Amino acid sequence: MTDTVLSIRNLTAFYGDFQALFGVDLTLRRGRALAIIGANGAGKSTLMRAITGILPSPAEAITLKDRPIGALSAPEVLEAGISMVPEGRRLFPSLTVEENILIGAHSRIGNGYWTLEAIYDLFPVLKERRHNPGTALSGGQQQMVAIGRALMSNPDVLLCDEISLGLAPVIIRDIYAAFPRIRESGASVIVVEQDIGQALKVADHVFCMMEGRITLSGAPGDLSRDAIHDAYFGVSA
Amino acid sequence: MSLLTLDRVSKSFGALKVADAVSFEVAPGEALGIIGPNGAGKSTLFNLITGNIAPNAGRILFDGADVTRKPPMSRVAAGIGRSFQIPQPFSHLSVFENLLVAANFGGGHHGPHAAALCMDILERTGLGGVADATSGGLSLLQRKRLELARAMATSPKLILLDEIAGGLTEAECGALIETITSIHAEGTAIIWIEHVLHALTSVVERLMVLNFGKMLMIGEPDAVMASPEVKEIYLGIDV
Amino acid sequence: KSGPIKIGYVSPQTGPLSGFAAADAYVIETFVKTARAQGVEVEVIVKDSQSNPNRAAEVARELIVRDEVNLICVASTPETTNPVCTIAEAEEVPVISTVAPWQPWFIGQQGNPADPASWQDFDYVHHFFWGLEDNVQVFMNMWDMIDSNKSVGALWPNDGDGNAWASDVGMPPALAGAGYTLTDTGRYQNLTDDFSAQINAFKQNDVQILTGIPIPPDFTTFWTQAKQQGFQPKMVSVAKALLFPESVAALGPLAHNLTCEVWWSPMHPFTSSLTGQSCADLAGEFEDYAGRQWTQPLGFIHSLFEVAMDAIRRADDPTDGDEMAELIGTTNIDSAVGKIQWGRDNVPPFAKANVSKTPLVGGQWRMQDDGGFDLVIVENGLAPEIALTGALETLS
Amino acid sequence: MIWVDTIVQGILLGGLYALFAAGLSLVFGIMRLVNLAHGDLIVLAAFLILTVVNLLGLSPFVAVLIAVPVMFAIGWALQTYVLNRVLGDDILPPLLVTFGLSVVIQNGLLEGFSADSQKLSAGPIEAASLPLGPITVGVMPLLTLISAVVVIFALNRLFYRTKLGRAFRATSDDAVTAGLMGIRPRNVFAIATGIAMVVATIAALYLGIRANFDPSIGPARLIYAFEAVIIGGLGSLWGTLAGGILIGVAQALGAAVNPEWQILAGHVAFVLVLLIRPRGLFPRAND
Amino acid sequence: MTTSSKITLTRAFMALVFVALVCVPVIGSRAMVQDLFMVLTLLVLALNWNMLAGFAGLVSVGQQAFVGVGAYAMFGGVILWGWDPLPAILLGGLAAMLLSLPIAFFTFRLNGAYFAIGTWVSAEIVRLSLAQWKALGGGTGTSLPKGTTKDMLGVAQIKELLGVSSSAASDALTYWLALALATVTLLAGYLFLRSRMGLGLQAIRDNVEAARSVGVDPLRLKALVFVLTAFGTGLCGALLFIQITRVSPDAAFSVVDWTAFVIFITVIGGIGTLPGPVVGVLVFYILQRALADYGTVYLIVLGLIGIVIMLFARKGLWGMFTEKTGIELLPLRHRALPRSDT
Numbered sequence A: 001m002t003d004t005v006l007s008i009r010n011l012t013a014f015y016g017d018f019q020a021l022f023g024v025d026l027t028l029r030r031g032r033a034l035a036i037i038g039a040n041g042a043g044k045s046t047l048m049r050a051i052t053g054i055l056p057s058p059a060e061a062i063t064l065k066d067r068p069i070g071a072l073s074a075p076e077v078l079e080a081g082i083s084m085v086p087e088g089r090r091l092f093p094s095l096t097v098e099e100n101i102l103i104g105a106h107s108r109i110g111n112g113y114w115t116l117e118a119i120y121d122l123f124p125v126l127k128e129r130r131h132n133p134g135t136a137l138s139g140g141q142q143q144m145v146a147i148g149r150a151l152m153s154n155p156d157v158l159l160c161d162e163i164s165l166g167l168a169p170v171i172i173r174d175i176y177a178a179f180p181r182i183r184e185s186g187a188s189v190i191v192v193e194q195d196i197g198q199a200l201k202v203a204d205h206v207f208c209m210m211e212g213r214i215t216l217s218g219a220p221g222d223l224s225r226d227a228i229h230d231a232y233f234g235v236s237a
Numbered sequence B: 001m002s003l004l005t006l007d008r009v010s011k012s013f014g015a016l017k018v019a020d021a022v023s024f025e026v027a028p029g030e031a032l033g034i035i036g037p038n039g040a041g042k043s044t045l046f047n048l049i050t051g052n053i054a055p056n057a058g059r060i061l062f063d064g065a066d067v068t069r070k071p072p073m074s075r076v077a078a079g080i081g082r083s084f085q086i087p088q089p090f091s092h093l094s095v096f097e098n099l100l101v102a103a104n105f106g107g108g109h110h111g112p113h114a115a116a117l118c119m120d121i122l123e124r125t126g127l128g129g130v131a132d133a134t135s136g137g138l139s140l141l142q143r144k145r146l147e148l149a150r151a152m153a154t155s156p157k158l159i160l161l162d163e164i165a166g167g168l169t170e171a172e173c174g175a176l177i178e179t180i181t182s183i184h185a186e187g188t189a190i191i192w193i194e195h196v197l198h199a200l201t202s203v204v205e206r207l208m209v210l211n212f213g214k215m216l217m218i219g220e221p222d223a224v225m226a227s228p229e230v231k232e233i234y235l236g237i238d239v
Numbered sequence C: 001k002s003g004p005i006k007i008g009y010v011s012p013q014t015g016p017l018s019g020f021a022a023a024d025a026y027v028i029e030t031f032v033k034t035a036r037a038q039g040v041e042v043e044v045i046v047k048d049s050q051s052n053p054n055r056a057a058e059v060a061r062e063l064i065v066r067d068e069v070n071l072i073c074v075a076s077t078p079e080t081t082n083p084v085c086t087i088a089e090a091e092e093v094p095v096i097s098t099v100a101p102w103q104p105w106f107i108g109q110q111g112n113p114a115d116p117a118s119w120q121d122f123d124y125v126h127h128f129f130w131g132l133e134d135n136v137q138v139f140m141n142m143w144d145m146i147d148s149n150k151s152v153g154a155l156w157p158n159d160g161d162g163n164a165w166a167s168d169v170g171m172p173p174a175l176a177g178a179g180y181t182l183t184d185t186g187r188y189q190n191l192t193d194d195f196s197a198q199i200n201a202f203k204q205n206d207v208q209i210l211t212g213i214p215i216p217p218d219f220t221t222f223w224t225q226a227k228q229q230g231f232q233p234k235m236v237s238v239a240k241a242l243l244f245p246e247s248v249a250a251l252g253p254l255a256h257n258l259t260c261e262v263w264w265s266p267m268h269p270f271t272s273s274l275t276g277q278s279c280a281d282l283a284g285e286f287e288d289y290a291g292r293q294w295t296q297p298l299g300f301i302h303s304l305f306e307v308a309m310d311a312i313r314r315a316d317d318p319t320d321g322d323e324m325a326e327l328i329g330t331t332n333i334d335s336a337v338g339k340i341q342w343g344r345d346n347v348p349p350f351a352k353a354n355v356s357k358t359p360l361v362g363g364q365w366r367m368q369d370d371g372g373f374d375l376v377i378v379e380n381g382l383a384p385e386i387a388l389t390g391a392l393e394t395l396s
Numbered sequence D: 001m002i003w004v005d006t007i008v009q010g011i012l013l014g015g016l017y018a019l020f021a022a023g024l025s026l027v028f029g030i031m032r033l034v035n036l037a038h039g040d041l042i043v044l045a046a047f048l049i050l051t052v053v054n055l056l057g058l059s060p061f062v063a064v065l066i067a068v069p070v071m072f073a074i075g076w077a078l079q080t081y082v083l084n085r086v087l088g089d090d091i092l093p094p095l096l097v098t099f100g101l102s103v104v105i106q107n108g109l110l111e112g113f114s115a116d117s118q119k120l121s122a123g124p125i126e127a128a129s130l131p132l133g134p135i136t137v138g139v140m141p142l143l144t145l146i147s148a149v150v151v152i153f154a155l156n157r158l159f160y161r162t163k164l165g166r167a168f169r170a171t172s173d174d175a176v177t178a179g180l181m182g183i184r185p186r187n188v189f190a191i192a193t194g195i196a197m198v199v200a201t202i203a204a205l206y207l208g209i210r211a212n213f214d215p216s217i218g219p220a221r222l223i224y225a226f227e228a229v230i231i232g233g234l235g236s237l238w239g240t241l242a243g244g245i246l247i248g249v250a251q252a253l254g255a256a257v258n259p260e261w262q263i264l265a266g267h268v269a270f271v272l273v274l275l276i277r278p279r280g281l282f283p284r285a286n287d
Numbered sequence E: 001m002t003t004s005s006k007i008t009l010t011r012a013f014m015a016l017v018f019v020a021l022v023c024v025p026v027i028g029s030r031a032m033v034q035d036l037f038m039v040l041t042l043l044v045l046a047l048n049w050n051m052l053a054g055f056a057g058l059v060s061v062g063q064q065a066f067v068g069v070g071a072y073a074m075f076g077g078v079i080l081w082g083w084d085p086l087p088a089i090l091l092g093g094l095a096a097m098l099l100s101l102p103i104a105f106f107t108f109r110l111n112g113a114y115f116a117i118g119t120w121v122s123a124e125i126v127r128l129s130l131a132q133w134k135a136l137g138g139g140t141g142t143s144l145p146k147g148t149t150k151d152m153l154g155v156a157q158i159k160e161l162l163g164v165s166s167s168a169a170s171d172a173l174t175y176w177l178a179l180a181l182a183t184v185t186l187l188a189g190y191l192f193l194r195s196r197m198g199l200g201l202q203a204i205r206d207n208v209e210a211a212r213s214v215g216v217d218p219l220r221l222k223a224l225v226f227v228l229t230a231f232g233t234g235l236c237g238a239l240l241f242i243q244i245t246r247v248s249p250d251a252a253f254s255v256v257d258w259t260a261f262v263i264f265i266t267v268i269g270g271i272g273t274l275p276g277p278v279v280g281v282l283v284f285y286i287l288q289r290a291l292a293d294y295g296t297v298y299l300i301v302l303g304l305i306g307i308v309i310m311l312f313a314r315k316g317l318w319g320m321f322t323e324k325t326g327i328e329l330l331p332l333r334h335r336a337l338p339r340s341d342t
C-alpha cells in the first residue's frame, strides 16, 4: 500500500442541510492521473472541496500518505501537500500574473521543483504578461496561471477542476500538453472533467459520479461509451 | 408577430465574449431548445433575457416592447419567467411560500386565488407532498422542480428553463417532460437549455446551438443534431 | 417638625460635564451630617443626569413621582437645570437651582425665547447665580485696564451659552455702548477641528482682545492654531473653558495669563450659614476630603443646601411643597457665595421673582515655577468686598 | 490670499482626517469590516500614550513607540477573539459588535480616566509655525499631514510590494481561494487589524497634541474618517487621503463663508460626491 | 394541543395583557405609568428599527433623525403655530415621513455598511440644520410653554374621569397614546410581514437575485419600509418630547438615546423576530433599573451583553427561546392549502 498517495473512504459532505456527497470511495496511487467525470451537479467539485478542506469532512475519511487529513483546514491541507486548480480559475483580480503565481508558494514550496522560472518555462506566454492583472488574460492563459499557481507549492497531489471549461479545443490541447511534465515532477493528479473524451485521454483511471455517488470506475480502455452514458445520466439514450 | 426578439445582443466579461451579436426570435407559444458546450454562454443568454445582467450592445424586445434597459422585475411582470441552473430557493421559506412570492409579485395574483394557483402548480410538479417543508432542506431533484414550479407561478408568457432535467431517472424524466408539454400546450412559449437531448428533442420545435457566445445554427432539431459540426463541438465525438 | 425630609439632588456626575460635580459627594455628606447634628432629619436622593438633558428630565420625574421628594436641588449648566426645573414647575414641586447664568436658565425655559412678551415667571423654581451682564461687565472692566485698540473678537458656539452671549441680552449691546468693536464670525458647532476662518477674520480686523465661551477642547484647538497662525491678542478672556484647573493644566504654558470669570474661590470673604465655615476652610476641608484641588462649583453646591436648610428651618411643614416654594422665595441669607435673596432689583423685573444674583469677579491664571497654575483675582469692580490678589497682566 | 490660506488650512485638516481614516480604510478594504469602534480605539491609544507619558515622564513622541506594540497586540487580539467570529456575508453582526465595543471602550475609559479633558504636551513645537510665502503654517498640522502621507505611502508599499501585502490583497479578493494557497485568512485579518491599530496610535498622537481629548470624543471624529474612506473608494488608500482632504477643505471653505456651516459643509460635500459617484472617487474594479 | 387552539390561547393572553395595560393609569401608580411610558416608547422605536434592520436588511444608525424631526415638528406646531400637542404629534410623524424621502434617495444608493454610515451622516446633517432654526432656539433648544401639557386635548376629561391632578392626567393621556402607538406598530408590523410585502422581504433576505427574478422589486419594498418606519419613529419622537417637555438638537438627535439603546434592545431580544423587541425592552428596563445608579457601568454591561449575543446567539433571547421550545408566538408562516385530491 505504500504507493497509495491519497485514499478516500466513505466520504460525505453537506451544504447546510443539503447532502451533496453520499459515501465516496477512491484511491490515488503515486504518479498516476485519475479522472472524475459526471454531469452538472453530480458532486465533482464538492468532492474537490472536501479533499482540500474547504468543506468539512470526517477526520478519517481522507488520508494522505497514511495521514488522516479530513479534519484539516484548507491551509493545513495545502501544507500537507495537496493543491488545487479550482473550478472557474479564481485568480485574484488585485494581483498581477506574477503575483498570482507567486502566491501559490506562500506557505509551502515542497521539493522546490516548480519555481517561478519553471512555470514560465512551462507556459512561456505568461512571462510576457507577467505584470498584467491576472484577470486581463484570455481564459486559456488564466487557466495556465491557475495551474502554475497550484504547482508552486510542489504538491504531492494536484487537483484540477474542469480546467478545460470554456476553452477552445486548441488551448485545451496546449494545457493538457503540460500534464506529462507535471507528472514527471512527482505529482499525482486528479482531473475533473465533463469533457469525456479529454478525460479518457489523460487518465489512467476514470471514476464516474452521479448525484453524489461514484457510479462507475475503471481504466479508460475498459469502459464502453454506453456504460459511461448510463453512469452519466442514469438512463439509456 | 414574435414574442421575443433578440437583435445583435452582445455581452463580454472583461476579455471574455459570452454573447456575440446573438439574434433570434421566438414566436408566441413556441418551444425552442438551446444546446452548446459548457461555458458557451447559454445561461448568460438567459440572464440577458431576464435582465439579471445588462448587454453591452443590442436590443431585446418582448411582446412588442423594448425591454433592453428594464430591470428583471418588470420583465417578470411582462411575462418572462425563469428557472436558475443552480437552484436558488428562498431557503428560509417553505416550498409553498416560494411559489406564493412568485405568484404575488411576478404573477400579480392575490389572496385565495394565488394560494389555489400555487397549490395547483405544486401538484403538477410533484411537490404537493413537501408544500410546507422548508425549501433549504430539499434534495437536488426537488430543488430543480421548485425552480420550474416557481417560474410557472409567475404566470409567464415565456418560460426559460435552465438544465432542469440533469440527473433524473427515466421515470422522473418522463414526468418532467409531461409537465413541460402541458405548459407548452397551454400556449406558453418555452426556451429550454438542456444537455439531456432526448428529453429536449421530445418537446422543442426548434433547436439552437451556441458556441463561444455565437449562435452556430438554429433549426429543426433533427437537422441540427445530424450536423457533423454539432457532433464534434458538442458531443466531443470525432466523426 | 415632621419626619425625614426628602431632598432630590440632580447634577451631571458622569459624562462630559462631570467636572462640575467633583464636589458633590463631599457637600452632600457634610450637609446630611450637619443637618442631623442640628436636629433636622434629611435624606438626600442623588441622581446623575449623565450630562444628558433627556436623562435629566427622566430622573426629575423619577424623583417626583417615584421617590416623592419634598424638594429638589439641581446644579450645573442649563443642560441639567432646565429640564429639571421645567418638569418640577409642571409637577408643582419646589426647586433650588444654581450654576447656570440666569439668562439661559430663565429665558431658555420659555416656550418662545424670541418673544419677551410671552415670557412667564415660575411659581416653584428658584435660581441663584450671576448673569451674563455681570460676566460681560467683569470682562470689560479688565479690558478697560489695559491699553488696546478696543477691537474684540468673539468665539461663541451654537449652544445654550454661546447663543445667550451673542444675543441682545448678552455682550454685543454692552460692547457697542462702551465703544468696543466686535468681530463675531458666527455660531460655530462644538467640537470643531479648525478655527482658521475665525483666526483670519480676527487678524484682518486687528483684534487685540479675545473673548468667548467655548468648551475646553475647542479652546485648546483654537488657541494652538492661533499661536501657529500668528494671531497674538493682548488679552484673552474666555468663560467656561478655563473654569477647571484640569482644563487649564491641559493647555500647559499656553494658558499663562489667560483670564476668566471667577464666581467663587477660597479667597472670597464669605461664611457659610450652614456650617459657619469661611470659604478658605470649606476649600481646605474639601481638598483634604477629596485629595484634589478646590473647584468653583464647590461653594455654590454647598450654598444650594444652605438655602434648603434655611427654608426647612423656617417652614411649619417642610413637606408641603407650596409652603416651601413660597418660603424659598423669601430667603435672605448670607451664604458661602454671598447674599442670596430673591426679588432684588439687580435683576430685570420679569425675572426677579425667580432669580437671585451672586457676585462675580475676574481672575487670571498664572503659571507657577512647578508648572502648576494659580488663579489670581485681578478685577473686582462689581464686588469690591472681594479682595484683589494680584494685578492684571497682558499677554506677551 | 485669505482663500489660499483657507484652502491650505483645509488641506492640513484633511491630513488629520486621513490619518484617522487610514487604519479604517485598511480594515475596510481587506475584510469589508466597518469598525464603528475605530474612533474609540484612537482615543484609547491617546490615553495609552498619556499614561506612558505620565508614568515614565517621556515626550509623547517617544511614548508612542511604547504604545505602538501594545496597540498592535490589542488589535490582533480583538480580531482573533472577537471580530473573526462575526465576519461573513451578513453585515449586521460585525456592525453591532463594533458598536457594542465602542460603547464599552468609551465608558470603560470614563471609568478609568474620568471625563476630564486631557492633552498630550509636545512642548514649544505646538505653537511653532513656518512662514510659507504669504501664509503661515503650523508645524504640527504640517507634521500631521506629512505623517498621513507617509503612513499611506508605507501602507501602500506594504500592500503592493510585500509578501504580506500580497496575502492581504488575495484574502480580500477571495478568502476561500486564499485558503487554498495556504494563507490563513484569520491570521491575515488579525495582522491587518493590528496594523490598523498602529496607524490609530499615530493618529492618536496627533489628536492628543492638537486638542483636548476625553473618553467621549471618539464617535464625533469617526464620522469624518468614515466619510473620507467612503469618498475615497473602498480599499483605495490614496483615495482615503483625497477623501480626508476633500472633507477638510470643504469644512474650511464652509467656515470661511460662515462658521455655522463649517461641519455641515463637510457632510454636504460627502453627500454630493456620493450622489455623483456612489462608489467613491477611486473604487476598486472588482467590488 | 392543536395549533389553532394554541393560537387562540396566545391571542387571548395578548388581549388580556393589553387590557391590563390599558387599566394601568386607573389602578397603578404614577411611577408605573411613567415607567411604562418609557418602556412603550422605546418599544415603538425598537419595533421600527427591527423592521428596518431585521426584516428589510436596512441597518440604519440614523433613526435619531426621525425622532428629532418628529420632536421639532411637534414643538413647531405647538410653539410657532399654536397647535394643540395632539395634532402636533401627527405633524411630527408626517414631517419624519417627508424627511425620509430625501434621505432614502441618498442612502439607497449605498450598499450594506455604506448605508449605515450614510444614514448616520444624514442624521447629522438634519441635526446641524435644525440647530440653525433660530425660532426654536437654535443650538440652545426650547421648552414647551408652561402649562401646555396640562391644557392638552382630553386632559381635562381624564382629570375628571379619574379624579387626579392635571399632571397625572396628562401622564395618563400620553401613556395611552404610547400604548396605542406600540400596539398599532406591533399589529401593523405583524400584518405587514404576513402580507405579500412581508413575504417579498423575506425572499429578498434569502436571495436578492432570485427575488428580482420572480418580480419582487427590492428597492421599492425597502423604500416602503423605510418611509413607514420613519413615520412611526417620528410619531414616537413627538410623543416622547411631549413628556420630556424640552427640546434641543443634542437631546432630540441623541444617537445614544434613540438609536444605540434601541439597537441593543433589539439585538438582546432577538433581531429579525417579531417578539424580540418586546423581550429586549423588558430586559433593558430591568437592567436600567438595577444599574442606573452605577452610571457608566450600566452602559458597559449593555455593550458587553450586545457583543456576547452577537457572538453566541444571533437571534437573541427570543430566538434562543423559540429554538429550545419550538413555540412561535406570532407565526409568520403561510401554510399551504389542504390538498384537494385523493
Ligand SMILES: Nc1ncnc2c1ncn2[C@@H]1O[C@H](COP(=O)(O)OP(=O)(O)OP(=O)(O)O)[C@@H](O)[C@H]1O
Pocket (backbone or CB within 6 Å): A015, A018, A020, A038, A039, A040, A041, A042, A043, A044, A045, A046, A047, A087, A194, B086, B087, B140
Ligand atoms: N455552495 C453551495 N451551497 C449549496 N449547494 C451547493 C453549493 N455548491 C454546490 N451545491 C450543490 O451541490 C451539488 C453538487 O455540486 P457540485 O458543484 O459539486 O457539482 P459538479 O459535479 O461540480 O457540477 P458542475 O459540472 O456543474 O461543476 C449540486 O446539486 C449543487 O447545486
Ligand SMILES: Nc1ncnc2c1ncn2[C@@H]1O[C@H](COP(=O)(O)OP(=O)(O)OP(=O)(O)O)[C@@H](O)[C@H]1O
Pocket (backbone or CB within 6 Å): A088, A165, A166, B013, B016, B018, B036, B037, B038, B039, B040, B041, B042, B043, B044, B045, B085
Ligand atoms: N458574472 C460573470 N463574470 C465573469 N464571467 C462570467 C460571469 N458569468 C459567467 N461568466 C463566464 O461566462 C462564460 C459563459 O457562462 P455561462 O454560464 O453562460 O455558460 P453556459 O453555456 O450556461 O455553460 P453550462 O453549460 O456549463 O451551464 C463562462 O466562461 C463563465 O465563466
Ligand SMILES: [Mg+2]
Pocket (backbone or CB within 6 Å): A044, A045, A046, A087, A161, A162
Ligand atoms: Mg463543478
Ligand SMILES: [Mg+2]
Pocket (backbone or CB within 6 Å): B042, B043, B044, B085, B162
Ligand atoms: Mg449554464
